[in-house]
């Protein structure tokens with residue numbers, strides 16, 4: 050009996066979703082599932098149900114996941130300090146090993162397991178698999194600390210230099226849902242830690258995705274009074290970064306949106322992944338949820 054409300058909820062979602070889903074029939078939707086958006090097991094199951102419903106409705110979802118907080122907790126346990134510059138983790142050799150273990154090992158398999166348990170057909174990969182993504186080292190970045198500008202070498206932090214879309218095309222043609230961890234090889238053979246937003250943007254751009262959804266733990270981009278901004282242009286985003294309204298992890302997120310739009314992705318949305326069935330809610334309504342960023 051306790052199962053009944055869940056069954057009804059799922060059926061209701063399906064009934065509402067299907068007409069809207071026709072818009073996305075056979076279209077690629079890249080969903081970036083941030084570490085902060087991954088809540089409790091119930092929320093994870095909720096997310097997996099959305100992915101399965103999208104699969105069943107003929108949409109081609111590609112999941113790119115993060116795991117920043119989870120990496121932080123593991124580094125803590127191992128007594129390794131976490132340091133960031135402009136929202137990117139400064140990644141030395143010991144850190145990149147932990148990053149790969151947590152992202153490509155633990156989190157990737159957790160998400161694949163939950164989607165599979167919900168009846169989906171997920172396959173877990175990272176950028177290294179079949180050289181799907183080749184990364185290049187991110188150059189030095191300028192970070193401001195107590196009003197002093199410093200040049201910081203980020204270590205093994207990479208950005209996608211090349212995406213081999215044939216690998217993803219083959220996976221999608223086999224009707225499997227790729228679940229991607231943002232770790233990649235460089236041309237130098239080293240392992241690089243790629244920010245998950247940046248990775249998702251590169252995948253969405255290379256695949257000419259219809260939509261890129263960035264799921265995080267805030268309702269979208271917030272103004273100085275913490276109010277949601279439902280729509281922003283690229284120029285407005287740049288101004289909000291320059292005046293310090295957008296900071297930390299929101300910087301690579303918004304930069305990803307701008308990049309993806311420039312690559313021909315039709316719509317990019319930053320939304321609260323903790324909201325139950327966030328993906329379906331976004332795709333179901335014309336106005337959507339969160340912050341829609343357009344050119």
Ligand SMILES: Nc1ncnc2c1ncn2[C@@H]1O[C@H](COP(=O)(O)OP(=O)(O)O)[C@@H](O)[C@H]1O
Pocket residue numbers: 082083084085086115116117118264265266267269270271272294295296297298299300302
């Ligand atoms: N203007 C802003 N609007 C919303 N969030 C912001 C803003 N500026 C900074 N942030 C921060 O960005 C965070 C989201 O980025 P991040 O922590 O990297 O999330 P995720 O792990 O989901 O990728 C928010 O939790 C918030 O603390």
Ligand SMILES: CC(=O)N[C@@H](CCC(=O)OP(=O)(O)O)C(=O)O
Pocket residue numbers: 082083084085114115116117118120136137138148206207231242243244245246298
């Ligand atoms: C270079 C860099 O910062 N990489 C990120 C990769 C994980 C990530 O991006 O996770 P979220 O999406 O949960 O923030 C990190 O090490 O935390």
